[in-house]
Amino acid sequence: MTRPPRRIVATPAAWAVWGAVTLFFVGVAGVIGSVLVNSFGTRWFDTWLPEGYTTDWYGQAWEEFTLLPVLGVTLMVCLLVTGISVLVGVPASYVLARRSFYGRRAVYLMFLLPILMPPITYGIPLATVLYEYGFAGHLSGVVLANLVPSIPFVILTMTPFIEQIDPAVERAARVCGARTRQVFLRILAPLLIPGILASSILVVVRTVGMFELTFLTAGPDSQTLVVALFYSMSASGIRAQQSVDAMAVIYTAMMLVLLVVALRFVNPTQLVARVKEDPE
Amino acid sequence: MTTGSRFDRLRLDGVSRRFGGADALAGLDLTIERGEFITLLGPSGCGKSTALNCLAGLLPLTRGSIWRDETRLDTLPPEQRGFGMVFQNYALFPHMSVRKNIAFGLQMRKVARAEVRRRTDEAIRLVHLESHADKLPGQLSGGQQQRVAIARAVVVEPSLVLMDEPLSNLDAKLRLEMRTEIRRLHQSLGLTTVYVTHDQEEALSMSDRLVVLRAGRVQQIGTPEQVHTRPANRHIADFMGFRNLLPVRVGEMAGAGVIVDGGGLHLTGSPVGEPRPGEPAVAAIRPEDIRIAAHPGEGVEVTVEVVEYQGREVSAEVRTGDGTLLHLRTARRLAPKDRIEVVLDPGRLLVFPAGPDEQGSEP
Amino acid sequence: MTPVALRHRLAERGIDARLLLLGPAALFVAALFIYPFCYGIAVSLQPAEGGPFAAYQSFFADAYQRDTIATTLWIALPAALLNVLASVPIAYRMRGRFRGKRVLTTVLVVPITLGTVLTAEGLLNFLGPTGWFNRVLLGLGLVDAPVSLTHNYWGVFLSLVITGFPFAFLLVLSYLSGIDPSLEKAGAVLGAGWAQRFFRITLPLLAPGLATTFCLTFVLAFSVFPSAILVGDPSGTTRVISIAAYEAAYVRYDYAGGAAAAIVMGLVELVVIGLVLGLRGLLYTGSTSGGKG
Structure with a gap:
């Protein structure tokens, strides 16, 4: 049976709901819009729009904040974190999806905790440990710190994905004479690729946006874009507000590109939860 | 129990439903007499479920009208039509016990508490679920869930009971038992029933009259014997074995x-x-x-x-x-x-x- | 016991060689999460001066530190509550299919991806004394002087709503779409009106999901850090516990104090989550489908 498209009837409740949604979007648009406009404005004090427009702030931001190396670091951190999390996380999620064993719940909880804890709570002791062993202040420290929520994230998104692959497929392959390695490479890997892509892109988005852990472990030459942005903002007054905004726009653009890429592989709602599509 | 709201006949007058330009149901005319067991029969996609949902008020019509004697029903929301319905997947409220599921319709009708208790108990006895009354639907077998769904639909003494392929999720043996059970309830409670199925054997054995549908259109209306021996066209013949x-x-x-x-x-x-x-x-x-x-x-x-x-x-x-x-x-x-x-x-x-x-x- | 017998004993409990695939992940989490956590606890118990609990004593003795707990809760609880409660009617209305649903959910994801730092920067521009928001209010004559919404409680609160609401909404929407639509139809045929269907069928089935959503949204709000510094009043009304922990560790180099504050933060969060999940345990938390098929 199919359902008819929902009618948009203007009941008071509907008005209230759509009003709230509109208000929210106006807010979001205002937040992004004012950053965008300011980054192109020459002087903007007590008026609706800036007096003139220029792209100079971008050049200035690029120079002043040494954005090229910052972008390089961001990219490097993302690649390493994503690669390692997938390599380490997928086999673990395979075990969690397929096997029931003594202590499975405890293991699951252990992987859940890093996602539930505020990053600052474990970030501060983690940073201390990383300083002790000489990792913090370098790229390696940033990568290690970002792995803490990323590996569990891969595990938690991949486990349900593997659960929905019929285990009979693997048994069939074994009966056909495939060994463990062949089952993995020829049967599971092709089936897992969509899930791995989705999960990696989500890890990239989270890593680019991860502020706290990177902030606590990065040294001067291992800052990612979001941390560099935070420093330039808290030091505002020294730098022109517009060039900070130009940097924010670069960050936004990067995030939006990632988002567009992500949405090619995952449903928007999957960014926060595994949503069942409409059952019909 | 007897049917609550007295009525003589229910009339469907050119009931139609279109989905995005395609007719799911085109001009269904049907008069249902009180006490009748009518089956809508046809292959999947023939419009029988659409017809049932239109009747229940779950789907708005795109043309036509539905009348109970002189009352026009199709403009009323489902909750005001006073029907009972058994869904294909039963649609039992998973968070309520068997007893609460059955009592739900009575509570919605603001029936007095003692009366709710009495009628719910009676309905539970009727479908032989006395020992399961306080369980949740998830703890019951398919056949038991089916009985709860039926009890929930008939306890409100509806003027019309609608059943949407209620036996399709049961195994063959249980299906035969429930067939007899439904027919028995229909007769002993004096219900008026509209039943939807794609199983011609089920339709022939249970109904007083059959409505055979194909591609949203009525092909034939008749007694089981008429449809069985003299199908109106070759498609029905094909479908009827x-x-x-x-x-x-x-x-x-x-x-x-x-x-x-x-x-x-x-x-x-x-x-x-x-x-x-x-x-x-x-x-x-x-x-x-x-x-x-x-x-x-x-x-x-x-x-x-x-x-x-x-x-x-x-x-x-x-x-x-x-x-x-x-x-x-x-x-x-x-x-x-x-x-x-x-x-x-x-x-x-x-x-x-x-x-x-x-x-x-x-x- | 012979090796074979041992292997059989272990196999009985589901333990065999393939569990080794868990190894690397477990090792990473143990080395980078559990060990530092224990290390943090150990550090917090070894302050430069005083007994083992001196760091905790000084945290609770100093009102400037102690009050950060209340400040954090006072920001995080209302923000999380608002995000969840506002999501329910909106998601309820949008649970069916309609044109543009995918566009809407896509746009909603944007604030989540932007993160707190950018939201803070935008809020400073948008809600500042000369920002568009105040210009509109002044222009409409609703206020005489610009409303102060940045560098105080409201700036942080709004930044939490902007990043937290879409998150809560999408989660609630996913829980709602998991509820079998035929249940509401069954309710309608049985005579339940709109409100009765919502409060007696949908809400009880949704409640456990709401509790989970509240927990996750609360975790996001509770760990508020950059926006509390950037759009808040980090030395006053929005001096949240993470700022206290950060300052202790990196401004005063009091590692024991920093670790203690971080651990207090984790404990407070766990207490709130524990309470909510405890209440959730009292609810019906089984399947949300109406039966077989």
């Missing part, structure tokens, strides 16, 4: 019968509709109406190809010398490659005109 559908050409009319030729067969049958001499037609006959000839020369010679053992009888696939394939059932023990003669009962052979897709017609 006429496994042998032979393309033929109409010869001459012979009294009430008609003579047809095709596939090396020369047959006599009864016309349905208006097959015209010289035009193509479809000859339809059930496997059980083809018998093995009593003496040589009486029938058509065929070779047995496949034999399926089915207990008391066998079902066999045989081929004529001209290559026409026939299905038959017989008590005789046949073996592949046997050569036998068969007779197609002229009284049971129906001849339909083979025109383009016939639209619905009533006998």
Whole structure:
């Protein structure tokens, strides 16, 4: 049976709901819009729009904040974190999806905790440990710190994905004479690729946006874009507000590109939860 | 229990439903008398569930109207129609016990607490679930969930009970039991029931009248016997178990019968509709109406190809010398490659005109 | 016991060689999460001066530190509550299919991806005394002087709503779409009106999901850090516990104090989550489908 498209009837409740949604979007648009406009404005004090427009702030931001190396670091951190999390996380999620064993719940909880804890709570002791062993202040420290929520994230998104692959497929392959390695490479890997892509892109988005852990472990030459942005903002007054905004726009653009890429592989709602599509 | 709101008949007047330009249901006219058991029958996608949902008020109509005596129902929301419904997946409230599920409809009607208790207990007894009254639906078996769903629908003494393929999720044995159970409840409670199914056997055994639908249109309305013996067109015949559908050409009319030729067969049958001499037609006959000839020369010679053992009888696939394939059932023990003669009962052979897709017609 | 017998004993409990695939992940989490956590606890118990609990004592003795707990809760609880409660009617209305649903959910994801730092920067521009928001209010004559919404409680609160609401909404929407639509139809045929269907069928089935959503949204709000510094009043009304922990560790180099504050933060969060999940345990938390099929 199919359902008819929902009618948009203007009941008071509907008005209230759509009003709230509109208000929210106006807010979001205002937040992004004012950053965008300011980054192109020459002087903007007590008026609706800036007096003139220029792209100079971008050049200035690029120079002043040494954005090229910052972008390089961001990219490097993302690649390493994503690669390692997938390599380490997928086999673990395979075990969690397929096997029931003594202590499975405890293991699951252990992987859940890093996602539930505020990053600052474990970030501060983690940073201390990383300083002790000489990792913090370098790229390696940033990568290690970002792995803490990323590996569990891969595990938690991949486990349900593997659960929905019929285990009979693997048994069939074994009966056909495939060994463990062949089952993995020829049967599971092709089936897992969509899930791995989705999960990696989500890890990239989270890593680019991860502020706290990177902030606590990065040294001067291992800052990612979001941390560099935070420093330039808290030091505002020294730098022109517009060039900070130009940097924010670069960050936004990067995030939006990632988002567009992500949405090619995952449903928007999957960014926060595994949503069942409409059952019909 | 007796039906609460008294009424004489329920009338569907040109009820139609379109989805994005396609007719899911086109102009359903039907009058349901109080106490009747009506079945909407047809293959999946024929519009039978659409019809039921329109009747329940879960789908707005795009044309037509529904009347209970002089009250117009199709403008009312489902909660004000006073019907009961059994859903295909039962739709039991998973967070409520069996008792609370059954009491729900009564509570919505603001029935006094003691009365709710009494009627719920009675309904639980009626479907033999006394020992499960305080369990959650998740703890019950499929058949028990089915009983809860039925009790929940009938406890409110609805003027009409709607059932949407309620037995399709049960195993074969349970399905037979519940069939009898539903019919028993229908009679003992004096219900008026509209039942939807794609299973022709179920439809024939339970209903007072059948409404056969195809592609959103009514093909035939009649008693089980009418539909069984005289399907209105070849599609219904196909659906009602006429496994042998032979393309033929109409010869001459012979009294009430008609003579047809095709596939090396020369047959006599009864016309349905208006097959015209010289035009193509479809000859339809059930496997059980083809018998093995009593003496040589009486029938058509065929070779047995496949034999399926089915207990008391066998079902066999045989081929004529001209290559026409026939299905038959017989008590005789046949073996592949046997050569036998068969007779197609002229009284049971129906001849339909083979025109383009016939639209619905009533006998 | 022979090796074979031991292997059989272990196999009985589902333990065999393939569990080794868990190894690397478990090792990473143990080395980078559990060990530092224990290390943090150990550090917090070894302050430069005083007994083992001196760091905790000084945290609770100093009102400037102690009050950060209340400040954090006072920001995080209302923000999480608002995000979840506002999501329910909106998601309820949008649970069916309609044109543009995918566009809407896509746009909603944007604030989540932007993160707190950018939201803070935008809020400073948008809600500042000369920002568009105040210009509109002044222009409409609703206020005489610009409303102060940045560098105080409201700036942080709004930044939490902007990043937290879409998150809560999408989660609630996913829980709602998991509820079998035929249940509400069954309710309707049985005579339940709109409100009765919502409060007696949908809400009870949704409640456990709401509790989970609240927990996750609360975790996001509770760990508020950059926006509390950037759009808040980090030395006053929005001096949240993470700022206290950060300052202790990186401004005063009091590692024991920093670790203690971080651990207090984790404990407070766990207490709130524990309470909510405890209440959730009292609810019906089984399947949300109406039966077989």
